[in-house]
Amino acid sequence: MPASTLRYYEHEGLLPADRAGNGYRVYGEAAVDRLAFIAQAKHLDLPLTDVRELVAAWESEPCHSVRAAYRPMLLQHAARVDERLTALKTLQSTLATAVDRLDALPDRDGPCDSGCAFLDRPPATVPMAALSSPGPVACSLDGGDYAARIEDWHALLAGAAREEIPDGVRATLPVSELGRAAALSAAEHGCCGFYSFRLDLHGSTFDLTITAPPQARAMLADLLPTAEVVAR
Numbered sequence: 007m008p009a010s011t012l013r014y015y016e017h018e019g020l021l022p023a024d025r026a027g028n029g030y031r032v033y034g035e036a037a038v039d040r041l042a043f044i045a046q047a048k049h050l051d052l053p054l055t056d057v058r059e060l061v062a063a064w065e066s067e068p069c070h071s072v073r074a075a076y077r078p079m080l081l082q083h084a085a086r087v088d089e090r091l092t093a094l095k096t097l098q099s100t101l102a103t104a105v106d107r108l109d110a111l112p113d114r115d116g117p118c119d120s121g122c123a124f125l126d127r128p129p130a131t132v133p134m135a136a137l138s139s140p141g142p143v144a145c146s147l148d149g150g151d152y153a154a155r156i157e158d159w160h161a162l163l164a165g166a167a168r169e170e171i172p173d174g175v176r177a178t179l180p181v182s183e184l185g186r187a188a189a190l191s192a193a194e195h196g197c198c199g200f201y202s203f204r205l206d207l208h209g210s211t212f213d214l215t216i217t218a219p220p221q222a223r224a225m226l227a228d229l230l231p232t233a234e235v236v237a238r
Contacts (some may be wrong), residue, residue: 010165013047018054034078038066052083053157059066086154086193093192155197158164158190160231174202174217174226180210187214 015021191203
């Protein structure tokens with residue numbers, strides 16, 4: 007388990023730790039058991055709000071109570087996964103079309119211009135809420151689902167280097183998180199269409215760029231865990 011993950015769980019109140027005389031964190035057997043339970047729940051990709059509730063029940067309630075709490079969480083999360091799969095299938099189709107358009111381009115030595123097929127793309131759909139200035143910007147998720155989505159974003163972006171850019175933020179993540187980032191971006195755009203997302207691969211890492219209109223910057227800030235922003 008990476009040290010950064012342990013520190014993050016401690017910061018979120020999931021895994022308290024004692025301190026040795028040299029300042030190092032010290033974990034006992036109870037902490038190891040707790041961490042195994044957390045890891046199991048996170049392996050199922052449950053949001054931290056659910057994990058926190060389950061950990062509290064696991065430590066203080068009988069097993070049948072934990073099971074009773076676990077089952078509806080899993081069913082609800084399975085429904086969210088179905089939504090992500092639908093969004094990913096749409097993204098997969100879009101990527102396949104983009105590859106076909108690139109493959110159809112003739113080889114030439116000149117620079118790219120508006121005649122290139124991959125530059126000839128329709129403008130992004132702008133939600134009605136963003137057309138008025140400064141109009142309201144709203145998300146279709148209710149309070150509980152919105153909080154769960156925020157937890158998902160915080161878990162993804164915890165520890166990632168970030169920089170402020172015009173109208174948004176750019177985070178650098180390991181390529182192992184690419185699928186998770188794509189799924190979250192597709193799901194977020196489905197319920198909060200005023201966001202724009204972009205993924206740029208750089209070998210073992212990729213950049214996730216999120217932009218939003220000025221009246222949605224407070225909502226964009228909700229997606230970001232509290233951490234130092236690194237200027238590059």
